Amino acid sequence: MSDAASDIFTALAHPTRxxxxxxxxxxxxxxxxxxxxxxxxxxxxxxxLGVLRQAGLISERRDANRILYSLVGERLALSVGDFLSTVCPEQIVLREVRKRRTAPRGSDTIAEA
Structure with missing residues (x-):
């Protein structure tokens, strides 16, 4: 598992996070x-919050003397989804079906000269 994925799963390991x-x-x-x-x-x-920020699951911004946090949901979804697709055969099949549905027509055929 990549370091980024390890950071994400470490961050998810604690119930408070x-x-x-x-x-x-x-x-x-x-x-x-x-x-x-x-x-x-x-x-x-x-x-x-530092662990979550290090994993890239939340972002922060300063507003005067306050620090505001927000979720970086796409990072969580992509990381967990990638992991699941490597270990769960059903996810692999679903990913392939989605790829076929979103591929432009004719993209899987050889172009004629």
Whole structure:
């Protein structure tokens, strides 16, 4: 598994980080709002946010003195989807079916001279 995939699965391994991702699915949240949802200390939540950010699953932006976090859902979907397609035969079949449906007509035939 690539280092990026390892970072993602490490980030997903902890229930607090999975909950943070679920909380961010509805939109951007300030660090304080996220921390208020947990009984863990602020520094602990900050470390969890750092792990998620390092894995590329969340992004941050500053707004004055606040740090706002948002979900990078496509990274999560692509990484988990890629992993599943390598280990789950049904996913491999579904991926191939999707490729065929979205391929332009005639793309799988040899062009005539």
């Amino acid at each position: 999975r909950q943070i991702l679920q909380d961010l699915k509805d939109g951007e949240m300030a660090a304080g709002e996220i921390a208020a949802r947990f009984t863990a200390s602020g520094p602990t939540i900050s470390r969890h």
